[in-house]
Amino acid sequence: MLLTGAEIVIRCLQEEKVEFVFGYPGGAVLFIYDAMFKQDQLKHILVRHEQAAVHAADAYSRSSQKVGVCMVTSGPGVTNAVTGIATANMDSIPMVIISGQVPTAYIGQDAFQECDTVGITRPCVKHNFLVKDVKDIAVTIKKAFYLAKSGRPGPVLVDIPKDITNHKCEFDYPKSVTMRSYNPVIKGHAGQIKKALQLLLSAKRPIIYAGGGVILSDAANKLIKFAKALGFPVTNTLMGLGGYPATDKQFVGMLGMHGTYEANMAMQNCDVLLAIGARFDDRVIGNTAHFNEVQRKIIHVDIDPSSISKRVKVDIPIVGNVPDVLEDLHKLLDATGEKSDAKALALWWQQIATWRARDCLKYKQNSKVIMPQYVIEKLYEVTGGEAIVTSDVGQHQMWAAQYYKFDKPRRWINSGGLGTMGFGLPAAMGARFANPKATVACVTGEASIQMNIQELSTCKQYRLPIKIINLNNRYLGMVRQWQEMFHGNRYAESYVDALPDFVKLAESYGHVGMYIDKPADVEGALREAFTTHKNELVFMDFITDQTANVFPMIAAGKGLSEMILAEDL
Amino acid sequence: MRHIISILMENEAGALSRVSGLFSARAYNIESLTVAPTEDTSLSRMTIVSVGSDDVIEQITKQLNKLIEVVKVVDLSEAPHLERELMLVKVRATGKDREEMKRIADIFRGRIIDVTESTYVIELTGNNAKLDAFLEAIGKALILETVRTGVCGIGRGDRILKV
Numbered sequence: 001m002l003l004t005g006a007e008i009v010i011r012c013l014q015e016e017k018v019e020f021v022f023g024y025p026g027g028a029v030l031f032i033y034d035a036m037f038k039q040d041q042l043k044h045i046l047v048r049h050e051q052a053a054v055h056a057a058d059a060y061s062r063s064s065q066k067v068g069v070c071m072v073t074s075g076p077g078v079t080n081a082v083t084g085i086a087t088a089n090m091d092s093i094p095m096v097i098i099s100g101q102v103p104t105a106y107i108g109q110d111a112f113q114e115c116d117t118v119g120i121t122r123p124c125v126k127h128n129f130l131v132k133d134v135k136d137i138a139v140t141i142k143k144a145f146y147l148a149k150s151g152r153p154g155p156v157l158v159d160i161p162k163d164i165t166n167h168k169c170e171f172d173y174p175k176s177v178t179m180r181s182y183n184p185v186i187k188g189h190a191g192q193i194k195k196a197l198q199l200l201l202s203a204k205r206p207i208i209y210a211g212g213g214v215i216l217s218d219a220a221n222k223l224i225k226f227a228k229a230l231g232f233p234v235t236n237t238l239m240g241l242g243g244y245p246a247t248d249k250q251f252v253g254m255l256g257m258h259g260t261y262e263a264n265m266a267m268q269n270c271d272v273l274l275a276i277g278a279r280f281d282d283r284v285i286g287n288t289a290h291f292n293e294v295q296r297k298i299i300h301v302d303i304d305p306s307s308i309s310k311r312v313k314v315d316i317p318i319v320g321n322v323p324d325v326l327e328d329l330h331k332l333l334d335a336t337g338e339k340s341d342a343k344a345l346a347l348w349w350q351q352i353a354t355w356r357a358r359d360c361l362k363y364k365q366n367s368k369v370i371m372p373q374y375v376i377e378k379l380y381e382v383t384g385g386e387a388i389v390t391s392d393v394g395q396h397q398m399w400a401a402q403y404y405k406f407d408k409p410r411r412w413i414n415s416g417g418l419g420t421m422g423f424g425l426p427a428a429m430g431a432r433f434a435n436p437k438a439t440v441a442c443v444t445g446e447a448s449i450q451m452n453i454q455e456l457s458t459c460k461q462y463r464l465p466i467k468i469i470n471l472n473n474r475y476l477g478m479v480r481q482w483q484e485m486f487h488g489n490r491y492a493e494s495y496v497d498a499l500p501d502f503v504k505l506a507e508s509y510g511h512v513g514m515y516i517d518k519p520a521d522v523e524g525a526l527r528e529a530f531t532t533h534k535n536e537l538v539f540m541d542f543i544t545d546q547t548a549n550v551f552p553m554i555a556a557g558k559g560l561s562e563m564i565l566a567e568d569l
Numbered sequence: 570m571r572h573i574i575s576i577l578m579e580n581e582a583g584a585l586s587r588v589s590g591l592f593s594a595r596a597y598n599i600e601s602l603t604v605a606p607t608e609d610t611s612l613s614r615m616t617i618v619s620v621g622s623d624d625v626i627e628q629i630t631k632q633l634n635k636l637i638e639v640v641k642v643v644d645l646s647e648a649p650h651l652e653r654e655l656m657l658v659k660v661r662a663t664g665k666d667r668e669e670m671k672r673i674a675d676i677f678r679g680r681i682i683d684v685t686e687s688t689y690v691i692e693l694t695g696n697n698a699k700l701d702a703f704l705e706a707i708g709k710a711l712i713l714e715t716v717r718t719g720v721c722g723i724g725r726g727d728r729i730l731k732v
Binding site: 118119122123126127130147179180181182304305306309310313 | 578579582583586587590594624627628631632634635637638639640732
């Protein structure tokens with residue numbers, strides 16, 4: 001039977017067992033939307049802005065391991081989606097974006113709603129395709145899903161001109177695809193693994209530094225087992241939180257610019273560093289020259305060879321899929337029957353205990369003004385640490401990362417690489433679609449939330465009971481913090497004036513709004529939101545301390561051990 | 570250091586822009602870039618000359634390998650290899666210069682492939698240094714126009730870049 005290109009697109013998505021397509025219709029995708037209308041296996045989620053469609057699909061993936069799918073029209077549909085695509089690309093999130101394009105004959109004619117989609121998105125996707133023949137749609141979509149989820153995951157865009165979606169051909173969905181130019185390495189090199197284990201066993205001051213790769217590859221359990229077997233301290237990156245349980249005694253906290261004192265000191269002073277699914281990002285290592293002043297041996301496990309020795313030279317690179325390599329390492333450890341150096345480790349843990357004793361996350365409580373850290377601590381208590389927490393970008397993001405203890409993977413969802421404000425609310429929507437029973441909280445600020453506030457409408461349409469924790473300090477907090485610390489208190493354009501009444505705003509969208517400005521009311525408000533209003537979206541506008549800063553902090557360009565602590569000020 | 574990187578990639582629309590986009594996005598240097606289909610028309614062979622430290626060149630080859638359409642990448646300069654570049658030079662050839670031009674072209678094993686009353690077009694192949702030396706020998710005053718293809722390279726002996 002002959003199917004139209006549009007019908008083929010839908011059939012392909014069904015074959016891939018896609019549950020939800022996040023999107024927004026428009027001229028170039030009308031045939032596809034028409035084909036979608038005629039079936040009910042696939043559910044379309046209508047957002048209010050294409051950027052939100054991509055963030056929602058992205059968080060759907062982050063919180064479920066499935067591939068996120070979104071659909072946008074040509075021209076502005078695509079350009080609106082670009083921020084979302086770049087966000088997913090920086091954090092290696094498997095996604096397929098289907099975009100409409102003007103009819104083939106109009107391409108290059110500056111047609112209405114035309115843009116060079118493949119050109120514009122090329123630097124921020126894992127790969128992209130322009131389909132020029134209806135016969136190529138099925139194999140292209142198959143390739144798109146395969147590329148998105150294999151190797152180092154990432155977003156893949158398929159651009160389809162309108163006329164192609166109306167041409168007809170036989171539908172035959174390939175069972176599998178192989179590409180001679182694309183063969184990601186899964187198993188780590190046995191010789192390297194052997195060398196790595198010997199080095200780990202000889203370590204006196206080791207640390208395991210685990211990143212988002214552990215979450216993306218579902219390797220958390222293997223990491224826990226291996227870390228326990230060795231008895232080594234573990235630190236997570238911002239993207240890796242939940243990859244190792246935050247409440248475990250071997251966990252020394254997040255590292256990096258706003259990492260804990262103990263994590264950064266241990267990272268700087270270790271003699272053997274096992275990096276797993278992490279990329280020595282500038283926000284993690286700070287100044288590489290300073291980092292390299294200390295002699296240490298580095299083992300780096302990553303599926304992407306180009307992540308290895310990019311910023312920091314490593315001694316033992318292991319290219320491979322994180323869980324496979326961890327399993328091989330553990331098997332080898334069991335086979336050798338050797339143990340890590342218990343005596344040296346005991347001394348190392350003593351040293352770490354003295355760093356821990358600095359209690360770097362303590363902050364001054366205040367009985368009159370709500371401290372933002374306090375809100376996160378209470379959020380953690382009230383949700384029992386069981387919520388999926390999404391965040392926007394800025395101070396609130398760092399406080400959420402520091403004070404909400406994530407014990408399981410895929411519960412902490414934030415834009416780590418690109419740092420995209422406006423991510424939090426649509427991400428909460430995507431997380432809720434992937435986990436229809438989960439408690440979903442969006443930690444945000446009064447500036448970030450306004451970047452995609454229109455999605456309150458989507459939340460109403462689909463009855464998404466998201467809890468928005470708005471840490472409202474009437475400032476672009478992180479910008480203000482940098483201006484205070486590095487720009488002589490000149491708060492250029494960082495004051496957020498003319499704020500809306502968020503309670504009324506939430507109510508006008510048909511949600512519950514709460515205004516909380518007293519520390520004594522914080523816990524009660526949270527309990528009410530998460531119990532009484534369990535099935536409703538609650539917008540909690542917490543009026544917080546305007547001067548609170550995020551500590552510890554490593555200034556840009558400084559080294560890991562050059563932290564500024566709250567107590568120093 | 571100067572490196573000659575040879576790439577075998579799928580001969581598809583946009584493949585060249587993926588490579589050139591990678592170089593500009595990551596601030597890598599391109600001295601020259603040549604590309605054409607191979608005897609198997611589904612594949613293109615690209616030669617890029619780049620200058621960078623060993624670390625940078627290592628990243629370049631890794632990033633190139635990461636491109637989905639790239640099948641193979643080798644750094645030709647790591648081992649014995651041959652490199653050639655083709656140049657066409659239009660020179661003023663009048664009076665006594667006419668004989669002199671012919672003589673220099675012969676010395677460099679160039680060929681005169683177009684003649685008018687006042688100009689020659691000289692075709693010359695060789696490595697970078699030879700072409701530079703030729704231009705030097707003619708002297709700027711007599712050069713009307715030059716066009717160079719950029720370097721293409723191949724490994725010596727058993728070094729073969731093939732799928």
